[in-house]
Amino acid sequence: MHARDLPKSAPVKPPAATASEEERNQARENAAMQARHEQERASLAKQQEQDHAKVVAQAKNSQAMADMERQHQQQTQQLQQRHAAEQHGPPPQQVAHAAPAAHAAPLPQQHPQEPRSQERHSQGPH
Numbered sequence: 001m002h003a004r005d006l007p008k009s010a011p012v013k014p015p016a017a018t019a020s021e022e023e024r025n026q027a028r029e030n031a032a033m034q035a036r037h038e039q040e041r042a043s044l045a046k047q048q049e050q051d052h053a054k055v056v057a058q059a060k061n062s063q064a065m066a067d068m069e070r071q072h073q074q075q076t077q078q079l080q081q082r083h084a085a086e087q088h089g090p091p092p093q094q095v096a097h098a099a100p101a102a103h104a105a106p107l108p109q110q111h112p113q114e115p116r117s118q119e120r121h122s123q124g125p126h
Helices: 021-088 114-123
Strands: none
Touching: none
């Protein structure tokens, strides 16, 4: 249940013209209490609406974050596939690069070259 779902209070009846001072004071106190209750109910309803809006925004942000993570994963997989294809396929067009430093260690081979030679033999004559 939410504050907005609470039923409105019945209006306070004004004191009768013949009411005693004590009855009039009681009616004023009741009216003040009812006004305070209405103000508290409205304040709580507003706070609950804000809480709901935050949760909806967080859910949207969570979805956006999940979408972004999926996109990042896909981009990373595509990069890995492209790099693997470049290592095992025909060499890409070379762009003039500076010569590697003489002390640089050669890059390790990640995959043996033998599967490429088998592919060539299985393709038959051209």
